[in-house]
Amino acid sequence: MPAQSYVQGAVLAWAANRATAAGVGQATVVSRVWFNDANTSTWFFVPGILMMVLTISGVFLTAMVMAREWERGTFESMLYLVIALSLGLVISSLTKNQLLACQMSLIISFLPTVMLSGFMFDLHSEPLIIRIVSHFLPMTYFLELMKSLLLAGNYWSLIARDTAILVGYAVFFMCIAYRLTRKKVEG
Numbered sequence: 001m002p003a004q005s006y007v008q009g010a011v012l013a014w015a016a017n018r019a020t021a022a023g024v025g026q027a028t029v030v031s032r033v034w035f036n037d038a039n040t041s042t043w044f045f046v047p048g049i050l051m052m053v054l055t056i057s058g059v060f061l062t063a064m065v066m067a068r069e070w071e072r073g074t075f076e077s078m079l080y081l082v083i084a085l086s087l088g089l090v091i092s093s094l095t096k097n098q099l100l101a102c103q104m105s106l107i108i109s110f111l112p113t114v115m116l117s118g119f120m121f122d123l124h125s126e127p128l129i130i131r132i133v134s135h136f137l138p139m140t141y142f143l144e145l146m147k148s149l150l151l152a153g154n155y156w157s158l159i160a161r162d163t164a165i166l167v168g169y170a171v172f173f174m175c176i177a178y179r180l181t182r183k184k185v186e187g
Contacts, residue, residue, distance in 0.1 A: 076149070079166050080142040084109070086173035093180035113139040138169040 033039065069075045087109060095101040114120055116130065117139040123131050134140045145162040148155050 073149075076142070076145050076163065076166070079163070079170060080138070082170045083138050083142075083166060083173055086170060086177045089177035089181060090173055093177065109139075112137050116140070117143045119143055138166060141165045141169075 066078065069078050088105060091104050091108060092101045095104055116134045116137060118134065119139075123134055123140070126134075141162045145159060145166070148158050148162070
């Protein structure tokens, strides 16, 4: 590299002298560093290391969690996680404020999960209106599915029905999240 720079500098100096002798005007090129003027290597490496750690840990953890879910036969937990993440994206894209997003997520997800899903109170003993509202919540179907898998075993008609409903919720919330968060190209 140093030899190439030396030869390149010599050729440029020769060309500049020849152009000056021929009466051709000169332009001076001054190079400068726009970002990281001090050329501190830390500023170049830290973003790359951060990217590597996040990528490796994200891929590693996802692979391990998914493999564990397959081994244990509780893959439905991952489906519900997709629903919860998509609902979180919808809430954050609608609120665009951390405090409001925190409050809305508690009201929209936590309270219905505890009060209306059948977790705290048996839905069969609740008033009709509460049972109707609970069937509009994905938490109800996930809880029913988990109870079926962990307590009753393989009750395939219930598993298929609840899984299909949860897939529907996942697609629904992902589509809404995509629609709300995508960047719009304005012409």
